[in-house]
Amino acid sequence: MLRFLLRLLDSRATLRRAALATLVANIGIVVTGGLVRLTGSGLGCPTWPRCTDESYVTTREMGFHGVIEFGNRTLTFLIGFIAAIALLAAWRQRRQVPGILAGAIWVLLGIGMQGVIGGITVHMELNPWIVATHFLASMVLIAIAYVFWHRTKEIPPAWTAPKAIRTGGVLITLVSAAVLVLGTIVTGSGPHSGDTRASRTGFDPAAMSQLHGDAVFVLVGLTVASWLGLRALGAPLRVTRAAATLLLVELLQGVIGFVQYFAGLPWPVVILHMLGACLVWTSTLSVLLALTPQTRGQAVEDRDHSLASTA
Structure with missing residues (x-):
């Protein structure tokens, strides 16, 4: 055993x-x-x-x-x-x-x-x-x-993206993190506190939602630019696919966010929005890692592992 x-x-x-x-x-x-x-x-x-x-x-x-x-x-x-x-x-x-x-x-x-x-x-x-x-x-x-x-x-085999594209990946990650932070402020200003004894931030929920939405538009714009840039450069399919997946998840999350807001925050839709936030974040990380160049040591380790697995 x-x-x-x-x-x-x-x-x-x-x-x-x-x-x-x-x-x-x-x-x-x-x-x-x-x-x-x-x-x-x-x-x-x-x-x-x-x-x-x-x-x-x-x-x-x-x-x-x-x-x-x-x-x-x-x-x-x-x-x-x-x-x-x-x-x-x-x-x-x-x-x-x-x-x-x-x-x-x-x-x-x-x-x-x-x-x-x-x-x-x-x-x-x-x-x-x-x-x-x-x-x-x-x-x-x-x-x-x-x-x-x-x-x-x-x-997979290493692909080194141009510096501008790598910088774009970092920027997308930072904006995605900012969207998450602003989302928590929207939540802390809204009606779903978790208990009647819980306090609120005191911010105007509509204003915070607008700010959150503006950040989402910036994120989507950066993702579109990154995806188009990768396609123009002839990047490997796995890299362009990561950017396309992020864009698709962002758009779906945006639709859920609009439905959530205009429907009065029904809890099933809010739950979907929370799941969507996690998926946007992991998809963002997927793009960031796809654009991060391998170190020479990593390439050697991957080669040795590949040889060992086929032996």
Whole structure:
């Protein structure tokens, strides 16, 4: 049995799947966290790390909101378990895949830190700025998990983009991050606070939504310019496809955002918008990594791994 488990952990496929599962799980908990807020269950468990002063789990008296909030907390342990498996596989393959162990460690540490930030959010009674920090920390963790997963994939032949295109990729990433930040301010100014006791930012929701929308238009414009530039340069299909995918996800997210705003923020559409935010962010990272040139050491590592896998 032990030999079987070790062989499983030594498999590149196991590492790749565990890394992908970690990424998907971290996106999933963002969506379930949104469900907690949208159902008004943010203080369903009014304290942390316990659910009540006497119990670590929800009680019957706490009803539906307690179940929702406690269920979301429980998912943290599931994500931590998946990340622990990925860490074991990364440790076993640390020599075959240089740099992979650090990524796995950061993912697991990030999950723990997110749990602490979640606890602070509860103790601060869903202060909108702490809630925004909690969401943005998830975006950082998703970025770490995405890079971790990216390192487990077979890297195709290197293609060095011109400096202007690489700069454009960095700019797209910065604007995408700004869109996420502005989105949290819109949320903190709107009606879905997570609980009637939670405060709001005090900003005008319509004005914040306009600012957020303006940033989205800038992001879409930069993405279109990048995609056209890559096509004009004859970039590899995987690179132009990454830019095209980002553009498509941005447009779909824009449609969801308009529907969400003009329909009065129905919670199912808001949930889709949160999922869309995660997909825009991961698609942005895909473009950034596609435009990042390989180092000479990486190219040698990839060549050696390719030779070893065909031997």
